[in-house]
Amino acid sequence: MVWSESSNGPAEKIDYFFVDSTSGDVLIDPALVDDAEGVFMLHVDAIQEAMMSTSVTNLVTQVHNIKQSSLLKFVFDQDANLLSLNLDDFQMLFFIHFS
Structure with missing residues (x-):
């Protein structure tokens, strides 16, 4: 690859x-x-x-x-338009890691 x-x-x-x-x-x-x-x-x-x-x-x-300790930093360093495109993936990962 x-x-x-x-x-x-x-x-x-x-x-x-x-x-x-x-x-x-x-x-x-x-x-x-x-x-x-x-x-x-x-x-x-x-x-x-x-x-x-x-x-x-x-x-x-x-x-x-992305290392676990950098997840939120990575998300909030993104442009708002880019973040909105990945919102469903972020919500799913957030739910898995913190529920």
Whole structure:
């Protein structure tokens, strides 16, 4: 998998992210928790096994690595418009962590 710390930054191969071949879930190595906080762009290119050059799909998503102690700081440092886009996710995470 390939990641970059911003959409404009150079991408490099890293072994922090894995795809479970049975479920298709993206798994994150717990060692990333010790790494720098930030928002990572994750690019997953699914390739058909029989023909290694044939790309089936390309998934691009963001992975947020935020330490527990920085959660509220991260949320309130965001622009209000950006925060409102993530409000449902924040409410769900807040409920899980503090209920």
